[in-house]
Amino acid sequence: MSPMLRRLNGPQTLGNGRGFWTGFAAVAAIALVYPAFADSYDVGNIAYLLIFTLMALGLSLMWGYTGMFSFGQTAFFGVAGYSYGVLSINLGATGAMTLLCLVGAIAVAALFAMLLGYFLVYGRVSGVFFGIVTFATTLALAAFFGQTAGPEWAIGQARFNGFNGMIGMPPLELPWFGQDVYLEGVPLYYFVLALLAAIYLGLRMLVNSRFGNVLVAIREDPLRTELLGYDVRRYQLVAFVIGSSLAGLSGVLYTAWGQFIPPASMGLPAAAMPIIWVAFSGRQDLTATAIGTFLLLLMFQTITVYSQQYALILMGFLLLATVMLMPAGFVRGIGLWLARPGRRGQAGNGATR
Amino acid sequence: MTALLETRAVSKRFGGLAAVSDVDFEVAVGEIHCLIGPNGAGKSTLFKLVAGTYPPSAGEVLFGGENVTHRKPYERVERGMSIKLQVPSVFRELPVAQNLEIALQRKSTGPAMEREKARLLEFLQLQEDAAKPAGILSHGQQQWLEIGMALALQPTLLLLDEPTAGMSPQETERTGDMIKRLNAEGMTMLVVEHDMTFVRQIAQRITVLHLGRIFAQGSTDTIIADPRVEEIYLGKGHGH
Numbered sequence: 001m002s003p004m005l006r007r008l009n010g011p012q013t014l015g016n017g018r019g020f021w022t023g024f025a026a027v028a029a030i031a032l033v034y035p036a037f038a039d040s041y042d043v044g045n046i047a048y049l050l051i052f053t054l055m056a057l058g059l060s061l062m063w064g065y066t067g068m069f070s071f072g073q074t075a076f077f078g079v080a081g082y083s084y085g086v087l088s089i090n091l092g093a094t095g096a097m098t099l100l101c102l103v104g105a106i107a108v109a110a111l112f113a114m115l116l117g118y119f120l121v122y123g124r125v126s127g128v129f130f131g132i133v134t135f136a137t138t139l140a141l142a143a144f145f146g147q148t149a150g151p152e153w154a155i156g157q158a159r160f161n162g163f164n165g166m167i168g169m170p171p172l173e174l175p176w177f178g179q180d181v182y183l184e185g186v187p188l189y190y191f192v193l194a195l196l197a198a199i200y201l202g203l204r205m206l207v208n209s210r211f212g213n214v215l216v217a218i219r220e221d222p223l224r225t226e227l228l229g230y231d232v233r234r235y236q237l238v239a240f241v242i243g244s245s246l247a248g249l250s251g252v253l254y255t256a257w258g259q260f261i262p263p264a265s266m267g268l269p270a271a272a273m274p275i276i277w278v279a280f281s282g283r284q285d286l287t288a289t290a291i292g293t294f295l296l297l298l299m300f301q302t303i304t305v306y307s308q309q310y311a312l313i314l315m316g317f318l319l320l321a322t323v324m325l326m327p328a329g330f331v332r333g334i335g336l337w338l339a340r341p342g343r344r345g346q347a348g349n350g351a352t353r
Numbered sequence: 354m355t356a357l358l359e360t361r362a363v364s365k366r367f368g369g370l371a372a373v374s375d376v377d378f379e380v381a382v383g384e385i386h387c388l389i390g391p392n393g394a395g396k397s398t399l400f401k402l403v404a405g406t407y408p409p410s411a412g413e414v415l416f417g418g419e420n421v422t423h424r425k426p427y428e429r430v431e432r433g434m435s436i437k438l439q440v441p442s443v444f445r446e447l448p449v450a451q452n453l454e455i456a457l458q459r460k461s462t463g464p465a466m467e468r469e470k471a472r473l474l475e476f477l478q479l480q481e482d483a484a485k486p487a488g489i490l491s492h493g494q495q496q497w498l499e500i501g502m503a504l505a506l507q508p509t510l511l512l513l514d515e516p517t518a519g520m521s522p523q524e525t526e527r528t529g530d531m532i533k534r535l536n537a538e539g540m541t542m543l544v545v546e547h548d549m550t551f552v553r554q555i556a557q558r559i560t561v562l563h564l565g566r567i568f569a570q571g572s573t574d575t576i577i578a579d580p581r582v583e584e585i586y587l588g589k590g591h592g593h
Binding site: 011210213214216217220221223224225226227228229230231232 | 404427430431435436438442443444446447451454455458459506
């Protein structure tokens, strides 16, 4: 196995054994054939849920692995979403150009993360204050975009439209054997699924690498890490840019999916959601974060059909339950229980019997 | 005698308090140099000025002939300093072996790193505990693990701030043996300490700090025989 692939497994991820990878392959297989058995509305809906899982993975990297509590994932989500609108509307993007707009919009979010992150990290803002500043950033952006209703608030052809949000951007299109496929419904589902799988596996390799070793060391004790000769602030900034860019990716996919991006996507309830998904799931593990976030989103959406208020109250309740009962997260807790040495021993005995 | 580390008229003020004033001292290549003094003498402050966790208010710090006064701690580490802090600061949630790997990975990879890790675990007598989270080790073991992490960087100067703080007499003695063994292999060390029994066990040269200034300096025998040093340790020194 190449050294890169070997890093899929390691001390920073739960699920390193054959059992886990068998399960992973089974889930992947089910995900691949799912559209054949479901109606296309449901498939598009699942794609929508997977879009948000990407930003949760980014938060897990920053908060769970590096100890940087970012409450501002939605800021980068929104910035990338609006940027996609501005770029694609003004360029009249179609075909492969829409994918270039996706890359460009993520680059804008990454640049914004680099700028904000630079001042926070090199200004030695940490702990809860890091959360407060990033939270204030997303609220400020939501308030700013909320007051852009007038016709003067536009970049070229792209109008911001205040509270109603920006509309009219094209969906993503993928050049596929000589023709362009609109990424909606089933094609969007496969596109997001492939992205999610690649990013999940890529992040596993990252956190199990030397780089990831330094990230968890920073989470545990930044001074000790610096005294081992690491430029701690540079590592923190890189982690922040990667994590925030993933929120940017979510933002572009969301915007292209609905051809719409409102300021509410950066407001208070939206900003709290990634924190709840990741805390409930278990921020210190990518797999737990991905599974937990997906399940929570699915549940949230199911309940929202009946009452959005109840869904929000339930999310608040889940956050309380996590903090009080299982601060390390419920899904990760189950993962640790499944992986505990005693149990593995029993399984081993069972296999030899 | 070549100086590996040198401070020139280094001072540190906290508001109106002069914690360290005009200190000139040297650590020579290959020696165990102990920095001693009663509580509040400025030992830990001077140590932090050397390590770079505090910037000095005045004066210079030279390491290997280079002026490192304005270098950040990690830049000093890159140049060959390695530091063990007073309070054991290991990565508590991570396994002992991973604690060492994080330190080792700067210098080695693959099988070479594995060999070095095994050697350190044996030196620290932590082979049995390699897979345990560092946070559940005893206080003494955590101190040793941190010394091991500092050693993993293959430093030219090892800085130890009260390495035996909170240790039992047996643990203290073992730490002393460890330090002497490292020195016999050529390691230069600056050790901050106030336990005189331990200082007698390891020191080759001693600098005594008192009220932020150098009070006495010399070989271990000279310093221990100096009645003035005993006086400040017994608390009679404020009349000076």
